[in-house]
Amino acid sequence: MSNIVLQVEDLHTSFFTRAGEVKAVDGVSFYVKEGETFGIVGESGCGKSVTGLSILRLLPEPAGQVVGGKIIMEGKSLLELNPKQMRAYRGKMISMILQDPMSSLNPVYTIGDQIGESVRLHQDLPENMVEAEVIDALRLLRIPSPEVRAREYPFQLSGGMRQRAVGAIAMSCRPRLLIADEPTTALDATIQAQYIALFEDIQEKTNVAIIFITHDFGVVARICDRVGVMYAGKIIETASTRDIFKNPKHPYTKALIQSVPQLVKKDERLFSIEGQPPSLLRLPKGCRFYPRCTVSMDICKEQEPPEVKIGENRSVSCWRVK
Amino acid sequence: MAKVILEARDIVKHYPVTKGLLQRTVGWVRAVDGVSFSVEQGKTLSIVGESGAGKTTVARQILLLEKLTSGSILFEGTDLYKMSPAQIKDEYRPKVHYVQQNPWSSMNPRMRIRDVVGEPIFVNTKQTKKTVYTEVTKLLEQVGIDIDGMSRYPHEFSGGQRQRIAVARALALNPTLLILDEPVSALDVSIRAQIMNLFKDLQSKFDLSYIVIAHNLATVRYMSHSVAIMYLGQLVEYGDSEALFERPLHPYTRALISASQLTLPEDSEGKAQQIILTGEMPSPLNPPSGCRFHTRCTEASDKCSKDVPEMRKVGKQMVKCHHYD
Numbered sequence: 037m038s039n040i041v042l043q044v045e046d047l048h049t050s051f052f053t054r055a056g057e058v059k060a061v062d063g064v065s066f067y068v069k070e071g072e073t074f075g076i077v078g079e080s081g082c083g084k085s086v087t088g089l090s091i092l093r094l095l096p097e098p099a100g101q102v103v104g105g106k107i108i109m110e111g112k113s114l115l116e117l118n119p120k121q122m123r124a125y126r127g128k129m130i131s132m133i134l135q136d137p138m139s140s141l142n143p144v145y146t147i148g149d150q151i152g153e154s155v156r157l158h159q160d161l162p163e164n165m166v167e168a169e170v171i172d173a174l175r176l177l178r179i180p181s182p183e184v185r186a187r188e189y190p191f192q193l194s195g196g197m198r199q200r201a202v203g204a205i206a207m208s209c210r211p212r213l214l215i216a217d218e219p220t221t222a223l224d225a226t227i228q229a230q231y232i233a234l235f236e237d238i239q240e241k242t243n244v245a246i247i248f249i250t251h252d253f254g255v256v257a258r259i260c261d262r263v264g265v266m267y268a269g270k271i272i273e274t275a276s277t278r279d280i281f282k283n284p285k286h287p288y289t290k291a292l293i294q295s296v297p298q299l300v301k302k303d304e305r306l307f308s309i310e311g312q313p314p315s316l317l318r319l320p321k322g323c324r325f326y327p328r329c330t331v332s333m334d335i336c337k338e339q340e341p342p343e344v345k346i347g348e349n350r351s352v353s354c355w356r357v358k
Numbered sequence: 359m360a361k362v363i364l365e366a367r368d369i370v371k372h373y374p375v376t377k378g379l380l381q382r383t384v385g386w387v388r389a390v391d392g393v394s395f396s397v398e399q400g401k402t403l404s405i406v407g408e409s410g411a412g413k414t415t416v417a418r419q420i421l422l423l424e425k426l427t428s429g430s431i432l433f434e435g436t437d438l439y440k441m442s443p444a445q446i447k448d449e450y451r452p453k454v455h456y457v458q459q460n461p462w463s464s465m466n467p468r469m470r471i472r473d474v475v476g477e478p479i480f481v482n483t484k485q486t487k488k489t490v491y492t493e494v495t496k497l498l499e500q501v502g503i504d505i506d507g508m509s510r511y512p513h514e515f516s517g518g519q520r521q522r523i524a525v526a527r528a529l530a531l532n533p534t535l536l537i538l539d540e541p542v543s544a545l546d547v548s549i550r551a552q553i554m555n556l557f558k559d560l561q562s563k564f565d566l567s568y569i570v571i572a573h574n575l576a577t578v579r580y581m582s583h584s585v586a587i588m589y590l591g592q593l594v595e596y597g598d599s600e601a602l603f604e605r606p607l608h609p610y611t612r613a614l615i616s617a618s619q620l621t622l623p624e625d626s627e628g629k630a631q632q633i634i635l636t637g638e639m640p641s642p643l644n645p646p647s648g649c650r651f652h653t654r655c656t657e658a659s660d661k662c663s664k665d666v667p668e669m670r671k672v673g674k675q676m677v678k679c680h681h682y683d
Contacts, residue, residue: 079546080517194638195409224408225573226635229617233634251547254576254620295551296576296620305558306580308551312516 038070039110041213041245042091042130047105049083049090052098058316060086060100062269065343068213071239073246075260075277077253077292081313082266084249088215091247092130093122109213128158131206135218137198141190147174147201148186151208158209173204176241178234196227200234210242217249232258253296257281262349265289268313268324275350285352288325323355331356360398362435363535363567364420364454368392369429371415375643388642389415391591392429397535400561402568404578404599406614407588410639413571416588417537420569421456422446434534452482455528459540461520465512471498471523472508478530497526501556518549522556529560539571554580575618579603587611590650591642597675607677609655649680657681
């Protein structure tokens with residue numbers, strides 16, 4: 037049994053706006069083990085990115101705040117660290133890859149400088165060793181001719197190479213946990229396939245735990261071991277990737293999987309979920325999915341369904357599932 | 359045989375690369391390099407390719423936003439470049455409309471929805487405001503937008519609703535052809551299905567033709583009757599959609615399909631088939647010799663780097679590859 041790297045328990049993150057409290061993350065629990073990839077899937081606005089930012093404590097404060105719950109990394113509670121201690125975690129223990137590589141790289145520094153920055157910050161190494169680490173990180177991401185690339189600027193690289201450079205920054209200190217927030221969304225189909233294969237390879241070599249945030253079930257099927265499906269601030273179903281596809285339990289998961297066009301023949305109608313996710317300012321009283329659910333019952337309108345454990349690695353929040 | 363709405367014959371777009379004080383031309387970017395296809399009434403043609411393949415340039419050429427370097431585009435049998443400006447304005451523009459990828463940037467944030475949708479009618483006809491707004495009500499009903507939204511502004515709508523409004527605007531003048539540039543890629547999964555179903559319904563209701571520009575093959579399969587795969591400014595495979603997905607001929611098409619397929623975990627059969635291409639698309643400034651795909655092809659031979667392959671008919675498809683000589 038491998039070790040749990042990160043455990044999130046009943047996390048609540050809110051944004052305090054003029055219109056009121058927006059409960060972006062409203063009671064989310066999950067864990068990631070060493071060498072495992074946990075996917076968080078959901079539509080825009082469901083709170084998946086805010087979950088990632090809460091773990092790194094990078095919320096735009098004071099508007100956004102973690103208002104409850106626990107985030108525990110290898111026995112340490114991250115929410116109790118002071119800012120200086122937290123800084124020592126970022127980049128060294130936990131790192132993050134964002135969607136758009138052009139906006140996460142600094143255009144006026146070379147790729148080598150930017151990878152070296154986190155190496156210098158976290159490891160007390162002589163300059164020639166830093167350089168070796170930089171080349172090593174570039175090699176890990178399979179960037180061809182790393183010595184040359186290290187001296188180039190972001191604009192000289194293609195989109196796929198830039199995203200690899202971002203990956204090299206993230207992996208430069210060999211973190212224990214990597215949070216990847218839609219890292220493949222901005223890439224072309226064939227480049228996306230390359231990048232995903234690369235992730236698998238890196239995980240094998242470094243045994244890093246990955247939280248993979250995405251909206252794309254195709255990507256989930258390829259890279260994740262377990263998945264949590266998020267809707268309006270809550271994880272409504274957690275299961276192994278295999279179970280999610282073969283036997284989804286929650287009506288929202290079922291509907292999402294049925295609207296993946298890969299699985300539909302041309303002349304069938306695509307299944308579509310009517311309506312839109314609720315506003316996080318005015319959540320429905322009962323189940324959040326109730327207004328769009330096709331199999332709702334009276335109780336769904338009145339009471340929020342509890343999280344029910346079914347089997348060892350599965351849980352669902354739905355009144356229909358007992 | 360259905361009526362052909364639009365036909366592109368060997369269209370080319372080369373952009374000059376200039377250098378120095380005198381702006382001498384030192385090279386050409388071959389963005390589109392000899393592309394031919396046709397769209398029939400009531401059918402959908404999808405043009406698929408990765409970024410830099412030239413698919414958006416093709417769309418812009420059809421919309422006359424880019425001049426052709428050579429070749430011709432025929433609309434209902436008439437060459438666009440032989441039409442007078444007045445004919446273009448009265449006979450071509452109202453019939454062909456464009457729906458952009460990003461519904462957040464394709465609308466003026468200061469205009470009310472009724473004016474956003476009504477603008478094409480105001481510009482092209484001399485109707486009174488009242489009759490135009492009645493027309494707008496009908497259009498919004500067709501795309502499933504509540505007419506209470508007429509006097510609201512674009513920011514008050516969600517992404518899916520905005521895309522519906524953009525479609526209503528494109529339908530305002532009863533067009534025959536819509537060019538949809540990545541129509542669903544900016545939308546969420548659950549909303550995508552709604553919009554794709556809407557496109558299908560409108561197509562059968564009004565006998566519309568679509569040219570869909572896309573990079574996601576999964577949505578393409580669901581929407582289209584024929585598919586053209588573009589690589590580095592040229593078509594590498596073109597033909598009936600089902601045939602192309604059932605039996606992809608070109609190695610690039612196979613790699614694209616493999617990249618968009620849903621491989622279920624522990625489905626070892628599926629995993630083995632995944633084709634991962636090495637490298638990236640070369641620069642259109644200096645395309646490779648012979649077959650343009652040979653630098654990344656898994657099945658390339660000596661011949662591929664020397665001789666340029668011809669477009670050949672194989673079954674229901676056309677393919678540009680030496681393996682079918």
